[in-house]
Amino acid sequence: MTKINKNPLEIEFGEDIQTTPVRVAYVKGETSIAVERERDEEVLAFPHLIVREVLLFEILLIVLVIISLIFDAPLEDIANPLHSPNPAKAPWYFLGLQELLHYFPPVVAGVVLPVLVVIALVIIPYFRINLIRDPFWTGNIRKKFIIFSAVVLLINSPFIIARAFPIYICSAFIYILMVVPLLFPRSSGLAARIRKIPLADWIMIWFVLVSLVLTGIGVFFRGPEWRWVWPWKSGIYY
Amino acid sequence: MKLFHYIIQGRVWRSIFRTGLPETNYRRSLVILNNFFLHIHPAKVKKSTLKFTTTFYLGGIAFGLYLILLVTGIYLMLYYRPSVPLAYRDMKDLEFVVSNGKLLRNLHRWSAHAMVFIVFLHMLRVFFTRAFHPPKEFNWVIGVFLIIFTLLLSYTGYLLPWDQLAYWGVSVGTNMIKATPIMGEKIRFLLLGGNFVSENALLRFYVLHCVVIPLFLTLLIGVHFWRIRKDGGLQGDLEHYAEYEPDIILGKNIRVEQRESPNQSLVGTGNDENK
Amino acid sequence: MTTRNPLKNDAQQSRRKFFTALGTGALAAASTGAVVLSAEFLTPNALFEPPSRVLVGKPDQYPPGSVAYLTEHQVVVVREGAGYFYALSAVCTHLGCIINWKSQEGVFRCPCHGSIFDKVGEVLGGPAPRPLRHLALSLTPNGYLQVDKSIEVEPSEILKV
Numbered sequence: 001m002t003k004i005n006k007n008p009l010e011i012e013f014g015e016d017i018q019t020t021p022v023r024v025a026y027v028k029g030e031t032s033i034a035v036e037r038e039r040d041e042e043v044l045a046f047p048h049l050i051v052r053e054v055l056l057f058e059i060l061l062i063v064l065v066i067i068s069l070i071f072d073a074p075l076e077d078i079a080n081p082l083h084s085p086n087p088a089k090a091p092w093y094f095l096g097l098q099e100l101l102h103y104f105p106p107v108v109a110g111v112v113l114p115v116l117v118v119i120a121l122v123i124i125p126y127f128r129i130n131l132i133r134d135p136f137w138t139g140n141i142r143k144k145f146i147i148f149s150a151v152v153l154l155i156n157s158p159f160i161i162a163r164a165f166p167i168y169i170c171s172a173f174i175y176i177l178m179v180v181p182l183l184f185p186r187s188s189g190l191a192a193r194i195r196k197i198p199l200a201d202w203i204m205i206w207f208v209l210v211s212l213v214l215t216g217i218g219v220f221f222r223g224p225e226w227r228w229v230w231p232w233k234s235g236i237y238y
Numbered sequence: 239m240k241l242f243h244y245i246i247q248g249r250v251w252r253s254i255f256r257t258g259l260p261e262t263n264y265r266r267s268l269v270i271l272n273n274f275f276l277h278i279h280p281a282k283v284k285k286s287t288l289k290f291t292t293t294f295y296l297g298g299i300a301f302g303l304y305l306i307l308l309v310t311g312i313y314l315m316l317y318y319r320p321s322v323p324l325a326y327r328d329m330k331d332l333e334f335v336v337s338n339g340k341l342l343r344n345l346h347r348w349s350a351h352a353m354v355f356i357v358f359l360h361m362l363r364v365f366f367t368r369a370f371h372p373p374k375e376f377n378w379v380i381g382v383f384l385i386i387f388t389l390l391l392s393y394t395g396y397l398l399p400w401d402q403l404a405y406w407g408v409s410v411g412t413n414m415i416k417a418t419p420i421m422g423e424k425i426r427f428l429l430l431g432g433n434f435v436s437e438n439a440l441l442r443f444y445v446l447h448c449v450v451i452p453l454f455l456t457l458l459i460g461v462h463f464w465r466i467r468k469d470g471g472l473q474g475d476l477e478h479y480a481e482y483e484p485d486i487i488l489g490k491n492i493r494v495e496q497r498e499s500p501n502q503s504l505v506g507t508g509n510d511e512n513k
Numbered sequence: 514m515t516t517r518n519p520l521k522n523d524a525q526q527s528r529r530k531f532f533t534a535l536g537t538g539a540l541a542a543a544s545t546g547a548v549v550l551s552a553e554f555l556t557p558n559a560l561f562e563p564p565s566r567v568l569v570g571k572p573d574q575y576p577p578g579s580v581a582y583l584t585e586h587q588v589v590v591v592r593e594g595a596g597y598f599y600a601l602s603a604v605c606t607h608l609g610c611i612i613n614w615k616s617q618e619g620v621f622r623c624p625c626h627g628s629i630f631d632k633v634g635e636v637l638g639g640p641a642p643r644p645l646r647h648l649a650l651s652l653t654p655n656g657y658l659q660v661d662k663s664i665e666v667e668p669s670e671i672l673k674v
Contacts, residue, residue: 042282046260046269049283050276056295057302064306064352068344075333078326079405081434082584084610086624088406091396093354093389101414102626105642106608110414111422121382124365125375131368204365225627225639238403406610410625413608428552432560 074238086224087237095218096211102226103164117207124200135196137182145182149175166213174206278463280471287472292367296360301459303353310346311448318398320444322437325400350392357385369472377465380458387455394447397440408443409435565663571656572598572674580632582614588648588660589614589621591632598672600660601634602646612645621645633668644668 076085090098100109124130137144152175159167181195197205223229223237245251246259257268267281286292317336318328332339361381364370370378397408412430416422431438466472518526567586575581575592582589582603589601603621605612610625620637621630628639635644649664650672658672 041285043285043288044263044266045279045281045283046266046276048288049279050269052288052295053298056298057305060299060302061306064303064345064349065341067348068341071344071348072340073344073347074403075329075399076401076403078323079400079402081405082587082611083402084406084624085402086613088410088610088625089403090407090411091392092351093392094407094411098410101608102640105640106414106417107419111418118382118386121361122379125370125372125378131371133368201366204362208362225622225624227627406625410608410610428555431555431557432562434562436562438557438560 087222087226089218089222089238092215092219096214099166099214099218099222100164103159103162130200133198133201136178136199136202137195141182145179148178166217167210170206170210170213174202174209178202278467280467283471293472294359294363296356296363300353300356300360303349303356304455304459306349307346307353308452310342310349313342314346315448320398320440322400322440325398325440329399329401350395354388354392357388361385374465374469377462377469380462380465384455384458384462387451387458391447391451391455394443394451397435397443398447400440405435408439412439566659566661568653568657568659569600570658572596572652572658580614580616586660586662587611588662590650590658590660593671596674598650598658598674599633599668599670600648600650602648602662602665604646605641606636606643606645607639607641 089095097109097114100113103109104113152171156168156171159171177194178197181191184191219238220231220236221228223234229237256272257265260266260269270276270279270281314332317332317339319325329343332343334340364378364381393408393411397404412426412435415426415429418425427433429439429442430436431442521529567588569583569586569588569590572592575590575598577592577595580589580591587603589603590598591601592598603612604610605623605625605628607623607626607628610623612621612623612628612630615622619632621634622628623630623639623641626640628641629637630641630645631637633644634647636642646665647668647670649661649666649670651659651661652672652674653659
């Protein structure tokens with residue numbers, strides 16, 4: 001059975017694996033599939049890449065120096081172990097965690113949740129589901145909607161019980177964002193684009209939104225004794 | 239100009255820079271390949287990876303920030319003593335007495351905050367462009383550890399000014415570590431070198447901040463870059479990894495032949511031609 | 514390490530295995546030793562921390578029904594009525610911040626996360642998981658009140674002077 005004259009890149013299948021071994025591609029002669037990849041044009045690293053790196057570093061340095069000339073880093077009174085400042089806030093990147101402390105005991109907010117977050121991040125690339133950018137709303141949409149709503153409610157129940165309103169409000173917001181485009185099944189604009197976002201992306205968007213909101217609350221809306229303040233009335237505490 | 243050309247042709251210059259001026263493509267490649275500091279780069283890069291919108295240069299910005307932090311950190315180390323109460327006094331010195339001390343301290347602080355922010359954005363970029371596809375999965379894991387080390391570096395540095403902000407921020411944070419089951423108290427005791435945040439804690443955090451974590455970070459950054467090179471550079475495109483996982487891309491039940499490198503041509507075995 | 518070399522006989526193979534095991538065991542022992550050595554080095558044996566037993570004056574200095582907040586020791590000495598004393602630790606049981614005594618309200622408030630404690634240290638609100646620690650209060654032979662911050666006692670143990 002000769003197939004020499006066939007289109008070189010056609011994929012062939014056969015029922016009998018002895019006579020027609022399955023191949024990825026049958027290529028004639030010295031041409032190789034690597035030829036395809038040449039389409040992506042290559043340029044020399046020196047000067048194109050190097051000059052961009054140098055320029056980037058210079059611009060970065062200039063921007064940072066300007067910021068450093070205008071804004072001063074804070075320095076409060078000398079450390080006094082006998083007197084806690086009111087409020088005692090962590091650096092901004094930990095304020096999200098500190099806000100979480102308001103709703104959950106230190107074991108959960110300080111140990112369990114960060115460890116879970118790290119584990120979740122580490123295992124992302126090992127799930128193929130995250131690689132395929134399949135739109136989320138495909139297949140049996142009705143059934144998917146019911147299961148999805150149930151799962152969302154289940155995951156958010158600990159947050160609702162603990163009255164961690166930033167988290168379940170963000171979940172509600174993302175849930176609405178995910179579901180509303182379903183009301184516009186035929187449109188091709190923004191709604192279609194949102195409808196096509198895969199589940200993995202939605203989960204990451206939710207995570208980023210929750211982090212931003214928790215950190216934002218910790219920075220702007222918490223004052224002495226971690227009470228709620230309105231920054232336009234009482235200023236920002238740090 | 240004549241002096242310049244005279245120097246270029248001299249023995250001293252040619253012993254240091256072994257190739258001539260980068261006037262040919264061959265010599266331009268040698269600028270990269272013959273240079274100890276630059277040879278982590280490939281000699282040629284794909285044009286699409288140079289675009290701003292491919293990576294937003296976030297990884298590069300993070301590395302640039304790291305270099306700024308290293309240099310400003312070393313400058314600051316020359317005037318800072320990690321003991322109580324000298325630490326706070328030296329901070330005031332840097333602010334008011336040392337020439338450009340205020341600028342360097344501010345640079346260090348704002349670069350640190352920027353770095354935490356930028357590495358977070360970098361992680362998001364890598365995630366949304368799926369740049370962690372096989373075979374680059376482990377590089378993502380290395381990246382997660384890099385972000386943890388960046389946060390630790392920032393946190394240990396936070397204590398060093400020894401002001402109220404520093405002391406109580408670290409006090410509360412280490413009390414949270416106490417909440418870890420089984421090992422919490424012991425870990426806290428080792429970290430602080432005592433039961434409270436004290437001189438011992440300051441010294442330990444100083445060593446962690448200036449030596450231990452930067453060492454780990456530098457080594458991990460090296461591995462992080464090396465892995466990108468080994469896996470073929472900044473591809474930026476999912477289709478290129480089809481050779482590793484064609485069943486995902488093409489979606490069919492296709493048997494893949496074994497090969498060692500992605501550039502090996504997928505020529506059929508030709509056995510059936512004679513049938 | 515466990516591949517068989519057909520050119521070597523059984524005695525030579527088992528000799529190889531023995532020495533491999535010996536080497537690996539030695540390496541394991543040395544590594545364990547190094548780890549233990551480091552851990553012992555890192556654990557400080559001498560701590561320069563303030564003493565836990567402090568003298569807080571004579572009983573007469575505390576008027577009946579008073580709550581004395583001693584900032585320099587992070588202790589609160591309370592005198593209930595005539596001659597009943599007890600001492601509270603001013604460290605919040607949530608995450609270790611130093612609480613403040615609000616005399617108008619008659620409660621302790623923690624500035625960090627808003628925990629509220631009453632005069633006997635019971636939690637009235639906020640995230641604190643446990644009441645304030647009661648510290649051992651005793652009378653020295655010279656007639657001074659002494660607080661031992663390292664000994665925690667039951668709230669029912671009070672000092673009668």
